[in-house]
Amino acid sequence: MAAASQLKLQIEGMDCASCALKIETAMQRLPGVSDINVSYQAGTLALKVDEDRISQRTIEDKVRSLGYRPVGSAPEAKLALLRKRTTEPWWRGAKARLVFVTGALFAAAFVAAWVLPQWNAWLFSAAALVSVVPFARRAIAGALQGSSFTIETLMSVAALGAVAIGEAEEAAVVIFLFAVGELLETIAAGRARAGIEALIDLVPRTALRLTTSGGTESVSVEALAIDDRVVVRPGDRVPSDGIVEEGASEVNEAPVTGESVPVLKEAGATVYAGSINANGELRVRITHVAADNTIARIIHMVEEAQESKAPTARMIDRFSRWYTPGAMAVAALIMVLPPLAFGGEWMTWVYRGLATLLIACPCALVISTPAAIASGLAAGARQGLLIKGGAALETLGKVATVAFDKTGTLTRGHPKVTDVVAIVGSEDDVLAKAAAVERNVSHPLGVAIVAAAKERALELPATFGGGIAVPGKAVTARLKSGFASVGSPRHAAEETDVPADVRDRIEALEGEGKTVVVLMAGKKVEGLIALRDEPRDDAAEGVRRLKDRGVAVLMLSGDNQRTANAIAGRLGLEARGELLPDAKLAEIGRLKEKGPIAMVGDGINDAPALAAASVGIAMGGGTDVALETADAALLRDRVEGVADLVALSQATLGNIWQNIALALGLKAVFLATTLFGVTTLWMAILADTGATVLVTANALRLLAYRPSK
Numbered sequence: 001m002a003a004a005s006q007l008k009l010q011i012e013g014m015d016c017a018s019c020a021l022k023i024e025t026a027m028q029r030l031p032g033v034s035d036i037n038v039s040y041q042a043g044t045l046a047l048k049v050d051e052d053r054i055s056q057r058t059i060e061d062k063v064r065s066l067g068y069r070p071v072g073s074a075p076e077a078k079l080a081l082l083r084k085r086t087t088e089p090w091w092r093g094a095k096a097r098l099v100f101v102t103g104a105l106f107a108a109a110f111v112a113a114w115v116l117p118q119w120n121a122w123l124f125s126a127a128a129l130v131s132v133v134p135f136a137r138r139a140i141a142g143a144l145q146g147s148s149f150t151i152e153t154l155m156s157v158a159a160l161g162a163v164a165i166g167e168a169e170e171a172a173v174v175i176f177l178f179a180v181g182e183l184l185e186t187i188a189a190g191r192a193r194a195g196i197e198a199l200i201d202l203v204p205r206t207a208l209r210l211t212t213s214g215g216t217e218s219v220s221v222e223a224l225a226i227d228d229r230v231v232v233r234p235g236d237r238v239p240s241d242g243i244v245e246e247g248a249s250e251v252n253e254a255p256v257t258g259e260s261v262p263v264l265k266e267a268g269a270t271v272y273a274g275s276i277n278a279n280g281e282l283r284v285r286i287t288h289v290a291a292d293n294t295i296a297r298i299i300h301m302v303e304e305a306q307e308s309k310a311p312t313a314r315m316i317d318r319f320s321r322w323y324t325p326g327a328m329a330v331a332a333l334i335m336v337l338p339p340l341a342f343g344g345e346w347m348t349w350v351y352r353g354l355a356t357l358l359i360a361c362p363c364a365l366v367i368s369t370p371a372a373i374a375s376g377l378a379a380g381a382r383q384g385l386l387i388k389g390g391a392a393l394e395t396l397g398k399v400a401t402v403a404f405d406k407t408g409t410l411t412r413g414h415p416k417v418t419d420v421v422a423i424v425g426s427e428d429d430v431l432a433k434a435a436a437v438e439r440n441v442s443h444p445l446g447v448a449i450v451a452a453a454k455e456r457a458l459e460l461p462a463t464f465g466g467g468i469a470v471p472g473k474a475v476t477a478r479l480k481s482g483f484a485s486v487g488s489p490r491h492a493a494e495e496t497d498v499p500a501d502v503r504d505r506i507e508a509l510e511g512e513g514k515t516v517v518v519l520m521a522g523k524k525v526e527g528l529i530a531l532r533d534e535p536r537d538d539a540a541e542g543v544r545r546l547k548d549r550g551v552a553v554l555m556l557s558g559d560n561q562r563t564a565n566a567i568a569g570r571l572g573l574e575a576r577g578e579l580l581p582d583a584k585l586a587e588i589g590r591l592k593e594k595g596p597i598a599m600v601g602d603g604i605n606d607a608p609a610l611a612a613a614s615v616g617i618a619m620g621g622g623t624d625v626a627l628e629t630a631d632a633a634l635l636r637d638r639v640e641g642v643a644d645l646v647a648l649s650q651a652t653l654g655n656i657w658q659n660i661a662l663a664l665g666l667k668a669v670f671l672a673t674t675l676f677g678v679t680t681l682w683m684a685i686l687a688d689t690g691a692t693v694l695v696t697a698n699a700l701r702l703l704a705y706r707p708s709k
């Protein structure tokens with residue numbers, strides 16, 4: 001078996017959708033490569049390489065032959081590359097050079113023609129023919145690589161045609177404006193990219209490392225190793241992810257979570273690279289190296305997300321593949337048909353045909369979706385809303401139902417024991433026995449019961465072997481006195497006859513929004529424990545905002561229906577309770593039939609539910625686990641974050657449609673004016689460039705998007 005390995009190259013100079021398409025087509029023709037993924041936003045080329053059949057060298061050479069520069073493998077040199085890219089000014093690039101050169105040639109021709117008017121036509125022809133060379137070269141290279149007709153082809157043919165029919169001045173203007181348009185596109189694409197990459201500049205370049213002798217030394221952030229200890233002074237930025245060992249200070253985590261209210265950090269707290277230490281000195285033990293920081297991972301993730309194409313983008317890709325050749329055919333017809341069939345004037349119709357070629361340029365349409373998605377993803381990341389790709393973003397924008405898990409999502413996930421009801425023995429006996437059964441359990445209810453017993457300094461009876469959990473129902477363990485279990489009232493009712501007065505007691509507690517668990521020894525009910533988990537502060541507000549957007553909101557819970565109703569009632573949403581894990585999945589499947597559904601959970605206990613939904617949203621906790629199971633993640637534990645996420649996605653979808661309408665609309669207008677002979681060549685190219693710039697600018701508006709409350 002041949003070894004297929006994943007290769008990811010960073011490519012400089014690839015900054016328009018058509019460049020990406022060109023590289024993609026060229027790669028498809030190479031032997032031994034598959035799963036090609038080119039992203040012009042991230043400037044990366046990712047592919048699977050069969051190392052027996054092709055070398056990285058060959059691939060890089062191919063990229064170079066198309067006029068782009070591979071600058072190394074993507075992830076390793078990432079940090080350095082990002083830093084370089086965000087500092088390089090726009091006027092240093094190859095695109096800018098083309099503008100200066102064509103502009104200078106054009107100006108020279110203009111001045112010379114003023115001095116020697118009789119040479120006018122020759123001078124402009126020369127200027128046009130020289131300045132078209134780089135574009136024509138790219139067009140020919142593209143054609144040889146098999147990406148049929150590129151935008152350069154359309155432009156070069158139109159310019160040469162114009163020279164041929166004696167419109168050299170116009171040809172020169174067309175080439176110059178085309179170069180300007182490409183430059184503007186590059187600048188705009190760079191801004192969308194910078195929107196997220198600028199985050200890397202928030203990570204300081206140096207850190208104050210503690211030496212073994214107790215002093216400090218200044219080292220570069222890249223040199224920090226795991227378990228190094230650093231000093232973060234007030235006003236400094238945290239150099240790398242780590243854990244506070246000494247000191248206390250307020251830290252502003254806005255670069256990572258988007259939350260600008262400072263958070264108090266004391267010993268044991270996690271701090272993230274890029275956060276600003278406000279007022280106290282902290283000693284931090286490093287837990288992640290620079291390239292693996294949360295912020296680096298966010299950037300990486302957003303770039304990865306920008307690479308994954310949204311359904312609309314895929315549709316447009318397919319569309320423009322036959323669109324461009326189609327446009328060439330139409331232009332040819334416009335040139336020959338009227339003169340041949342209706343005796344039209346040749347010059348007039350050739351000119352109009354050439355204008356059609358320029359108008360047919362699909363740049364604006366091709367970038368309409370990726371530009372909006374890239375901006376939307378970047379805007380989200382800056383607010384602590386991570387979305388894994390264009391497809392997830394599109395689905396979120398169309399979501400009909402948002403279902404929430406209860407514990408840890410709508411509620412804080414830290415239930416507290418409120419009542420202990422003893423049926424056999426004392427309250428303390430009941431609590432101690434229950435805590436013994438729950439001793440090693442990670443379920444929030446179990447954790448709370450153990451904590452309550454500890455608070456009362458109770459001695460727990462010994463258990464033999466660990467507890468056995470039946471998910472969604474109960475935990476059982478063996479005590480000296482025999483088997484004991486702690487579980488839901490429903491589970492108790494399945495096992496034994498629960499006396500009527502006990503049942504009344506359970507119902508009363510549940511009506512107050514408390515969760516009741518039943519302690520049983522063998523088949524005998526020995527006591528009840530009621531727990532309350534407070535809703536998050538912003539839960540009601542988050543639910544209201546979702547409803548205002550026309551989204552149905554629902555709570556899915558394994559808890560008792562009465563408890564679920566009591567909590568949901570306060571938050572203003574509907575609840576489905578007593579759902580065993582399988583039933584939760586079935587419920588999600590049923591809801592899916594009514595339209596896309598988003599499921600919000602903690603991403604750990606409810607990974608299957610998140611996976612079953614159209615989009616899974618993980619809330620809170622580490623980015624690592626959450627993002628593996630979910631399509632989107634909220635870095636802050638806020639229910640309102642879900643509303644923000646939906647709002648942003650809806651805004652992005654709206655932006656995409658505006659862009660498509662703008663691109664196609666402008667083309668339609670100019671096609672009509674061309675046929676009536678109103679459009680000149682330079683107007684046609686200006687319209688194309690203008691549409692592209694407008695679409696990009698419109699997409700960039702999303703970068704500044706803040707969901708309204």
Ligand SMILES: Nc1ncnc2c1ncn2[C@@H]1O[C@H](COP(=O)(O)OP(=O)(O)OP(=O)(O)O)[C@@H](O)[C@H]1O
Binds near residue numbers: 516
């Ligand atoms: N470790 C446990 N100790 C006691 N009771 C448990 C335990 N695990 C599950 N149960 C019982 O099963 C019910 C459902 O549990 P499950 O884990 O499915 O829901 P949950 O996570 O508590 O709530 P939600 O689904 O709303 O987030 C609990 O309300 C409780 O009555």
Ligand SMILES: [Zn+2]
Binds near residue numbers: 151361363364689692
């Ligand atoms: Zn164009």
